[in-house]
Amino acid sequence: MGRKETEEAIADCRAGRVTWFGSVAELLADLNADDTPDIQQGSTNVYADLGYSGADEMQAKATLVTKIGQAIKALQLSNDQAATALGLTPAELNELLAGRFRAHSVDDLESLTALLDEAGR
Numbered sequence: 001m002g003r004k005e006t007e008e009a010i011a012d013c014r015a016g017r018v019t020w021f022g023s024v025a026e027l028l029a030d031l032n033a034d035d036t037p038d039i040q041q042g043s044t045n046v047y048a049d050l051g052y053s054g055a056d057e058m059q060a061k062a063t064l065v066t067k068i069g070q071a072i073k074a075l076q077l078s079n080d081q082a083a084t085a086l087g088l089t090p091a092e093l094n095e096l097l098a099g100r101f102r103a104h105s106v107d108d109l110e111s112l113t114a115l116l117d118e119a120g121r
Contacts, residue, residue: 044059047059058102061101061102061109062099064109064110064112064113065096065099068086068096068109068112068113069097071117071119071120072116079094085115085116085119086116087115088112
């Protein structure tokens with residue numbers, strides 16, 4: 001509830017137009033109630049936290065894709081240059097960097113990372 005709605009609800013309550021709260025104090029108590037959901041500390045693997053099967057592999061893939069994106073940026077490669085260096089089409093590279101990497105194996109992603117390491121030397 002925003003400030004305006006809260007002020008209107010208080011005014012309605014004071015004027016006796018609200019029957020679902022007995023008093024302004026009850027309205028304010030309800031507005032101040034702690035409705036914050038329980039917060040749990042997560043692990044370093046979001047896929048495991050979300051219950052995905054193969055969470056360790058997904059985490060490894062995500063880490064490798066992050067390294068690929070960082071290497072492309074560090075080498076100041078255009079999308080076309082990076083795709084060519086990796087043997088991918090620009091569309092395939094975009095999909096990979098957008099996080100759609102399930103079809104790629106960890107070995108494939110490690111190979112792509114190595115290609116960019118070589119390009120950087």
